[in-house]
Amino acid sequence: MNQQRLGKVLREMEAKGLPQMLVSDPAAIFYLTGKWIHPGERMLALYINLKGNNKLFINELFPVQEDLGVEKVWFNDTQDAVEIVSKYVDKESPMGVDKNWPARFLLRLMELKGGSNFVNGSAILDRVRMCKDDQEKDFMREASRLNDLAVEKMIKIVPEEHTEKKMGQILAGIYEELGADGFSFDPIIAYGANAADPHHGPDNSEVKEGDSVIIDIGCAKDSYCADMTRTVFYKHASDKAREVYNIVLEANLKAIAAVKPGARFCDIDAAARDHIEAAGYGKYFTHRTGHSIGIEVHDFGDVSSVNTDKLKPGMIFSIEPGIYLPGEVGVRIEDLVLVTEDGCEVLNNYSKELTIIG
Template sequence: MQVRLEKLSSWIKQESIDAAFLTSTANVFYLSGFLCHPHERLLGLFVFPEAEPLLICPQMEVKQAKDAGWSYQILGYDDTQNPWEMIRDALIFRQIHPDGVRTLAVEKDHLSYRRAELLMSIFPDVRLVSAEEKMHQLRMIKDAQEIGIMREAARLADYGVEVGISALKEGVTETEVVAAIEMALKQKGIQGMAFSTMVLFGEKSGLPHGIPGNHRLQEGDLVLFDLGVVLEGYCSDITRTVAYRSVGEQQREIYETVLQAQLNALGKCKPGTPIGELDKTARDVIEKAGYGNHFPHRLGHGLGIEVHEYPSLTETNMDPLQPGMAITVEPGIYVEGVGGVRIEDDVIITEEGCEILTGFSKELRIVG
């Protein structure tokens, strides 16, 4: 964590910024090792070019922050105290006068208008600038420890798909399969699911972000699983599609097209490749098969502390892949009245190419 703080502090100094104030759970965790979901309460981290950082959190979370290894000052407050007044007093005590903070880096995508007003009441002449891009840059490249955790999180995602397939039987509902998956994963010791687990049957598999319900499984349905876990603060994300008892000719064609698109894109996963080339590679396969209008989303996204991180794998993103990037590769085809297929893997870019973290089979499986 110290190295990460030093990198941000050096950037602040280089850009002639007086301080950074980060309030998102993900960025505070990245820089402090302290994972906190404060709900409506304030969680914040001040980082300075020279002075030691300052963590602000609810009083009831102070022990957890210390247990996480945070060794610098913690400003804990209870529900009857005003944390903004406490921040002002703490800074003055440190001889950091609010009038002297003229430029403050914040997460513009996260900081609410109300909190921006409160910050400006503390720092009356402040100019807010964005810390978002720098934090994206820092978090985008994973270190060995992060990759090790993500390997295990991916292994557990594989297990979740295995449990889901084992739960398939005639008449079972989507939500019943979701419950089986999540119970089995919680028994493995995960912190939680990375997002709402998706299990979709039949025509509903044709909804890229469908919501599981009481739809019952029947022969000939495609079954789409999209799930991930949170382990030690890091996410996994896998999608697999199977057929129940039988598969139609068009369903098979869709599946094989998506699989080829994904394999071709994975073949481009190496340092220096423009990100947009991955999306175009997969999209070309799908368009050639006549399903271009049925692939409505980007190829994938960054992965890490959050399930959706930088970079975005769109055709227009020409940033090069770099060693240490963690991304998903997940083309899909969704046809109304037929169903949908999506195949997704978690991928780490390495010096030589890539490492695919998720290992569950991608062969078309007819189960039941």
């Protein structure tokens, strides 16, 4: 167990009067133990307790040999795994449970434990994970460095006129060559009118002269995720496309400039959104300004108008304003930022100047 991270979680549990918690999310278990275990439909649970009686309940199908700093309690497919868990938990005290724990396990534990003294404990771990430690920051910097190199290579091959789908296939090879561990999410490659769909799935469309080309990609490295977007134009850009691009770029820069400890996530969203709205394109900015990122490409927390949480040093999130004109053009520009003691560090360094390829 990573004792520093566990200590942060235990302090939050104590502050909230929660003496025990079951963690089932594989990403959260990795955060605490350094080990990925993907249980499928089988039960996996890490029991943490203010008294130190921690246990990892794990199916014998997953032969984890290394010492994870926590006692392993094994079970097999013929045993009632939840009944085994119930023998270790304090039946009289409140119990935190993971927000993603399947109902079939929770209901069984409620039956065995009695009462309804269960609360969502994920908020504690989610918020602890928002502020990255020094090792996590370095992992995120490296993942973003590799992503910068990948997007540079992708932009250079736009003139080869591959389909969107083929571009995604090429990206897989680029990540492998760079030493990344694969995709952190399915890439979004969108040409022309397709770029006006923020989550367009790459298809057999081919790039045409005058198209905007959105390249929204992310790799994983050392179990941490990168995510960035650049928009370029093929052979030429219309006056309208140039106008839209420059507005989005200014929105991106204004939002980054607003990032500092004590600012609210909604303030960052407003910095980007207000600029786009003032330019007359507000209704074409159809999504939040960003999302938190780390072990998962969408960690807990987002940059939206309804999130009034304050920024703290160590938080990492995306800033990705966009304008999407149906049937015409789409532009999105995305960077990851790390909140520092007095501002922020932008993790992506690839140019954001308006670029025409081919």
